[in-house]
Amino acid sequence: MKKQEFKKIFIVAVAASFILPGTVLLAKEKGPPADAIRDAYRQILAGADKNGDGKLSMAECTSISKNKAKIEKDCKYWDANGDGFITEEEYVQQVQRIMRR
Numbered sequence: 001m002k003k004q005e006f007k008k009i010f011i012v013a014v015a016a017s018f019i020l021p022g023t024v025l026l027a028k029e030k031g032p033p034a035d036a037i038r039d040a041y042r043q044i045l046a047g048a049d050k051n052g053d054g055k056l057s058m059a060e061c062t063s064i065s066k067n068k069a070k071i072e073k074d075c076k077y078w079d080a081n082g083d084g085f086i087t088e089e090e091y092v093q094q095v096q097r098i099m100r101r
Contacts, residue, residue: 032099034092037091042088056086057085058076058079078091080093
């Protein structure tokens with residue numbers, strides 16, 4: 001998959017996780033439900049998880065952008081426990097953390 005295609009999928013996946021659940025549900029939960037966030041993560045994996053292990057390594061994550069400084073910072077944010085991999089649980093937790101702000 002080309003990087004441009006992946007970027008579009010990433011943007012759509014993130015947007016879908018915030019928009020699709022509905023305004024009333026978002027207001028009650030202060031963000032999308034965990035299932036919607038998980039679906040977004042799985043869409044990201046479909047385009048970036050080159051070895052198919054179900055998580056994103058830092059190399060897989062950083063390969064999606066030419067702006068290495070920004071993408072490295074972003075990938076480190078999503079890797080909440082600092083082990084070098086972004087898991088589904090970390091992604092869900094970080095999205096929920098963003099939405100609570």
